[in-house]
Amino acid sequence: MTESMRAVILDLDDTLFDDTACTHAGLRAVAHAHGLSVDPAELFARHAAHIRAIDPLLFRGELTAHGARVRRFTGLLTELGVPDADGEAATVTYREAYREHWQLLPGAADVLRDLRAAGLRLAVLTNYVREVQGQKLAHFGLDALVDAVLCVEDVPAAKPDPRAYHAACAALNVTPAQAVMVGDSWEKDVQGARRAGLRAVWVSRLATPAPDAGVPVVSRLPDLPAALGVQVLTRG
Numbered sequence: 001m002t003e004s005m006r007a008v009i010l011d012l013d014d015t016l017f018d019d020t021a022c023t024h025a026g027l028r029a030v031a032h033a034h035g036l037s038v039d040p041a042e043l044f045a046r047h048a049a050h051i052r053a054i055d056p057l058l059f060r061g062e063l064t065a066h067g068a069r070v071r072r073f074t075g076l077l078t079e080l081g082v083p084d085a086d087g088e089a090a091t092v093t094y095r096e097a098y099r100e101h102w103q104l105l106p107g108a109a110d111v112l113r114d115l116r117a118a119g120l121r122l123a124v125l126t127n128y129v130r131e132v133q134g135q136k137l138a139h140f141g142l143d144a145l146v147d148a149v150l151c152v153e154d155v156p157a158a159k160p161d162p163r164a165y166h167a168a169c170a171a172l173n174v175t176p177a178q179a180v181m182v183g184d185s186w187e188k189d190v191q192g193a194r195r196a197g198l199r200a201v202w203v204s205r206l207a208t209p210a211p212d213a214g215v216p217v218v219s220r221l222p223d224l225p226a227a228l229g230v231q232v233l234t235r236g
Contacts, residue, residue: 005199007174008115008228009165010146011183012126015203016108016221017136022098023047029097030073030090034082050076058129059152065131066091104140105205107221112145114225114232121172123148125165125181127158127188148172159185160192169198180228190215201227 013019027043030036036043050072058068073094074087115122123146126133130151137143148171156163169179176197183189183203190200190210202210207219216227225232 006178007121007172009123009125009168009181011189012124014184018103018105022101025101026094026098029093033093111221111224118230122146123168125150125168127152159188162196165193165196
């Protein structure tokens with residue numbers, strides 16, 4: 001990166017917070033409760049498809065977060081052949097297991113502290129609702145480590161629309177050229193940010209090479225400061 005970098009904007013789910021692990025835990029609980037023998041990867045993919053289909057209704061305010069879950073589990077269980085699918089009961093089962101397995105990705109809090117100590121302004125920019133994301137941030141104290149939190153209802157349009165990143169830059173009082181977006185989605189956190197005039201770092205937990213060799217890649221959050229060209233104090 002360059003000396004003009006003044007701010008880092010980070011995604012939340014699967015960048016700081018381990019949403020994938022929590023989702024798998026919730027889906028295992030639902031499958032067990034209904035005696036389903038479904039490959040975990042297939043169940044995860046089917047569940048993700050229902051999320052993609054229903055999220056626009058949530059983002060437009062036509063459903064609450066709970067209502068969106070009930071609808072998606074009703075649809076998912078019906079699709080899997082469960083008779084008289086009870087989306088409400090499945091939602092309760094899922095949420096209990098999901099919440100029980102809440103966890104940050106290793107190094108999440110420390111890397112925020114290190115970036116702050118280096119004088120950078122920080123924001124979280126997430127494509128989900130504050131009702132849910134705010135709880136996660138507060139639970140782990142991450143809200144106190146960043147200067148701004150922008151959820152989907154706080155921006156004119158969700159990532160990868162340029163207005164999402166520009167809103168985060170405005171909240172931090174920096175220009176897009178002074179900000180770096182960090183996240184796990186190549187489209188929403190890297191390509192979208194670059195089209196909006198920001199630089200980006202891709203979080204690839206499998207260490208997959210970036211489709212564009214010009215984009216730094218980290219598989220571990222503790223490696224992020226080095227990817228940004230930020231020196232941190234040695235711990236201990």
